[in-house]
Amino acid sequence: MERVALVHDWLVTWRGGERVLAVLHRIWPRAPVYTLIADPRLLARHLPDVRVCPSPLQRWPGARRYFRWLLPLFPYWVERWDLSGYDLVVSSSHCVAKGVIPDPDTLHVCYIHTPMRYVWDRRFDYWGHGPRYRLLEYAFLHRLRRWDTVSAARVDLFVANSRFVARRVQKYYGRPALVLHPPIRTDFFQPADVAPEHFLVVSALVPYKRIEVVVEAFRAFPRVPLVVVGDGPLRRTLQRRAPPNVRWVGRVDDEVLRTLYQRAHAVLLPAVEDFGMVVAEAHACGRPAIVGPRGGAREVVEPDVTGIVLPEVSVPALQAAIDRVLTGRFNKDVIRARVETLGETAFQTRFQAIVQWAWTRFRAGRALDEELRLLGGLPQVAD
Incomplete structure (x- = not known):
């Protein structure tokens, strides 16, 4: 595999998906990265040599600021990239990156963070149930779902970031997926003796995100501080309703x-x-977590051991969990040990092994989905 290309939806924010892309690029440091829109300042800081x-779309006025409003145009633009001549295309996708059109002889491996939540199971969370949703559904959401399903056939192998996402891939695309949890910086996030x-x-x-439930739960613990990191459209509303023991710090740097x-x-x-x-980052620092009953976070937490x-x-359920943390004892060394295998080096080794496994079978003309099913019991965790 001499010629490799990477594809990512957009490079406007620096979050978990972008960190995964950076780790993938360290596997193939000469690979170009195709993306819809990129912020030059973000590239200079995080991907200077890429x-x-x-x-x-990069040249459209206001595209970097209002890129989400361009969602109906994204499928058209990802299909315009000329990926001919590459041996391997690796897409890092949570929106449309998986929909690129590679050559028939090009292996396309997609590391999928999630199918588009805002057109599938979480659409009402994003758009609501009112007239706006009905207008968007009529205008383009159903067309985008159809394109999303059709374009999934252009992927030779899906690698999902959790079993939860693998089930989404199976449900909406009818495709099996390997499971490989994303990397965390275990060398950076470390326990401290504090x-x-x-x-x-x-x-x-x-x-x-249900943060209003968390904030309300802390009304019963007036002497226990809650620190909220992050920002968003609900911040002012949440701040007005919050008890005085909640502190809002907005966005913060990694340190x-x-x-x-x-x-x-x-x-x-x-x-x-x-x-x-x-x-996972909290566990790397030796700290437990309280998580909801559904979703990929459950795959990280071992009940009563790491969280x-x-x-x-609900407020009562959260208050009971908070009380258990305050009165119980969690061993930070045990918690840390549970995520040691999620380091960046381990991720690179496993992902390279997956690609090599897929490449050998792809070049032999074997169907990778059928090969996965022959492994028995999907989704499989790549170890």
Whole structure:
């Protein structure tokens, strides 16, 4: 595999998906990165030596700021990239990146963070149930679902970031997927010999994250601080309703975030998450997590060993879990040990092994989905 290309939806924010892309690029450091829109300042800071190939949308006025409003145009532009001549295309996709059109002789492996939540199972969380949703559904959402399903056939092998996402891939695309949890920086996120001071939320402040339930739960613990990291359209509303023991710090850099993890009694993540990077990072710092009953975060938390899985997302359930953390004892060395295998080097080794496995069979003309089924019992965790 001499010629390799990487594809990512957009490079406008620096979050979990973009960190995965950076790790993938270290496997193939000469590979160009095709993306719809890229922020030059973000590239200079995080990907300074990467050859990035943005789409013509990059030149549209306001595209970097309002890129989400261009969603109906994304399928057209990802299909315009000329990927002829590559041996391997690796897409890092949570939106449309998997929909590129490679040559028939090109192996396309997709590391899928999630199918598009806002057109599938989470569409009402994003758009609501009212006239706006009905207008969007009529205008383009149903067409986008159709394209999303059809374009999944262009992927030779899906690798999902959690079993939860693998089930989505099977449900919406009818495709099996290997499961490989995303990498975390275990060398950066480390335990510290400090006493816990607060509980911690690290989240976008949007409706489906259920932060209002967490905030309300802390009304019963007036002497226990809750620190909220993140921003979003609900911040002002949440702040107005919050008790005085809730502190809002907005966005913070990685060094501050690490300190907040290290000094936390526990992190709280009640929403349905694709994987739950926050939980894994907190575990790397030796701290437990309180997570909701559904989603990928449950795959990280071992109940009563590395955290607590809520029976339901409600104020009483959260208060009971908070009380258990305050009165119980979690061993930070045990918690840390549970995520040692999620380091970046281990991820690179496993992903390279997956690609080599797929390449050998792809070149022999064998159907990779059928090969996966022959392994027995999907989804499989890549170890």
